Amino acid sequence: MTSTPVGTGTEHGPETVFTWGGPALKFGVDAVDEIGYDVAQLGASRVLVVTDPGVAATGLPHRVVETLRKAGLNAELFAGVHVEPTDASMKEAVEFAQGGDWDGFVAVGGGSSIDTAKAVNLMTSYPADLYDYINAPIGLGKAPAGPVKPLVAVPTTAGTGAESTTVCIMDLLDLRVKTGISHPRLRPVLAVVDPRVTLSLPPGVTAATGFDILCHALESYTARPYDSYPKRRPEERVAYCGANPVSDVWIQHTLPLLARSFRTAYRDGDDLAARTDMLQAALFAGLGFGNAGVHIPHACAYPIAGRVRGFHPVDYPDEEPMVPHGMSVVLTAPAAFRHTFDANPERHLWAAHALDPATDDLGEERERLPEAISRLMRDTGMPNGLSGVGYAADDVADLIGGALQQQRLLTIAPVDVNAELLEGIFTEALRVW
Structure with a gap:
């Protein structure tokens, strides 16, 4: 007697399976002050903090860098994220990060910073042309070849939910359209969500x-x-x-x-x-x-x-x-x-x-x-x-x-x-x- 394999995905008919995933969460007032401990637990030692000039001007990213350093990590800051990222600004961030031998990333900011950090993580882990990863039909929609480095997200706006998601979005300047890259491996491993950091939002x-x-x-x-x-x-x-x-x-x-x-x-x-x-x-x-x-x-x-x-x-x-x-x-x-x-x-x-x-x-x-x-x-x-x-x-x-x-x-x-x-x-x- 032969048996039919179960779960091969070859069955006809409607979908019967859904997937759901999310990052680990730390939520609460002053949660950001614990980020050095949190990142150290991930096994990272060289960490790039990614933010934009406006958020950098608040001093929060510098505070995060110092917290990471106090935890014994080698932490540096990139503050060149473009608000509403473009393919050009993503490439600039990737070029900055290349050669840094980073084994972890922290994004501090709104969706622009978090999405840019996702792209930096992907492109430094598995270098390729950006359009290889951009969603089809505009790009090739290729999946990452393997796991990426740990990414911790610290949202400073209440909106994008980028700390929870698997996508990074950008404007393609030549095509004059917004699109992005989507894959479960892009999702941050930890979201550190601190309401106090949003008080300065206009x-x-x-x-x-x-x-x-x-x-x-x-x-x-x-x-x-x-x-x-x-x-x-x-x-x-x-x-x-x-x-x-x-x-x-x-x-x-x-x-x-x-x-x-x-x-x-x-x-x-x-x-x-x-x-x-x-x-x-x-x-x-x-x-x-x-x-x-x-x-x-x-x-x-x-x-x-x-x-x-x-x-x-x-x-x-x-x-x-x-x-x-x-x-x-x-x-x-x-x-x-x-x-x-x-x-x-x-x-x-x-x-x-x-x-x-x-x-x-x-x-x-x-x-x-x-x-x-x-x-x-x-x-x-x-x-x-x-x-x-x-x-x-x-x-x-x-x-x-x-x-x-x-x-x-x-x-x-x-x-x-x-x-x-x-x-x-x-x-x-x-x-x-």
């Missing part, structure tokens, strides 16, 4: 990064379910596997935190309780979307950020035009969730109620979540749609082309996405209210 940055949390949560919660995909072999499973029961739990805790504290953190940056809620929300959303994935608003955000011409956001560096990542994501979110409503009305309605119970009184159910988002946008100084950051109807076709390149994200959407659907979303998003 309102504009608090708002933009806060909307990144919101969209991470909403997109992963409404993502296509993991068991709606065809069965995959183990080696074919991707970091973003679709909505799943474990990710859902994190998101169900994220939205009430945002509802309670987003507006407070924006108005009163010194409110430590609100800052703590926002960092917890960012962390929880990262643990959710870092496994379930994000979809239409993030796919639309990449060309919005990559093709910006003359917009300069409040409280960000003014050297060049930019649309901060969280802002670029939320601008299309009300329209996007209007179009995904029919895929799962129950989840859209739960999210709307969690964010703003007053939307329960709206007669048109599909408008409740868009309205909850737009009210929060108005209360935190967001631009009124794409027109508020310099786009017009004539730009819609170009933005559609950029969004269609983000197939890694669009396949996670709960509805089929084509140019016609994106035209409706971008057009509606020209003005939100």
Whole structure:
């Protein structure tokens, strides 16, 4: 009698397996002061601390370096991260790190610093052309050849969740689009999350990064379910596997935190309780979307950020035009969730109620979540749609082309996405209210 092998991944039918992962966590006021001990436990001896000039000016990265040195580690600082990284700035960081024989990395900053550290870790561990690793179809989407060095993330903004995720995002300057690299080995091994380090965030940055949390949560919660995909072999499973029961739990805790504290953190940056809620929300959303994935608003955000011409956001560096990542994501979110409503009305309605119970009184159910988002946008100084950051109807076709390149994200959407659907979303998003 012969038996059929189990778990070979060759079975036909729907997926029956989902994957979920996250970093080790240390959360709390003054947690950053213990980082020397934490990194030493990982076996590292030569550590590169990665940050951007703005965060460096606060003194926090220098404090981290000294804490590492007091623990007996050889620690150096790279403070040249570009806010909203580009392929060029990633390469500059990699060139700085090459030859340093680092056996550990610490990223101090927002998503820009953490994502840059992920790229530095990958490219110094397994040197190659950057496009070898960038997601297909823009790049080759190759996996790292093996394990990378330990990376510890110290987030200084409440938004990206990069301390929990397997992706690093960048602008490709020649293509004028945002994309990235995605692989489970890029995930930090430890996230050291200290609410006190976010007290200096100005309102504009608090708002933009806060909307990144919101969209991470909403997109992963409404993502296509993991068991709606065809069965995959183990080696074919991707970091973003679709909505799943474990990710859902994190998101169900994220939205009430945002509802309670987003507006407070924006108005009163010194409110430590609100800052703590926002960092917890960012962390929880990262643990959710870092496994379930994000979809239409993030796919639309990449060309919005990559093709910006003359917009300069409040409280960000003014050297060049930019649309901060969280802002670029939320601008299309009300329209996007209007179009995904029919895929799962129950989840859209739960999210709307969690964010703003007053939307329960709206007669048109599909408008409740868009309205909850737009009210929060108005209360935190967001631009009124794409027109508020310099786009017009004539730009819609170009933005559609950029969004269609983000197939890694669009396949996670709960509805089929084509140019016609994106035209409706971008057009509606020209003005939100």
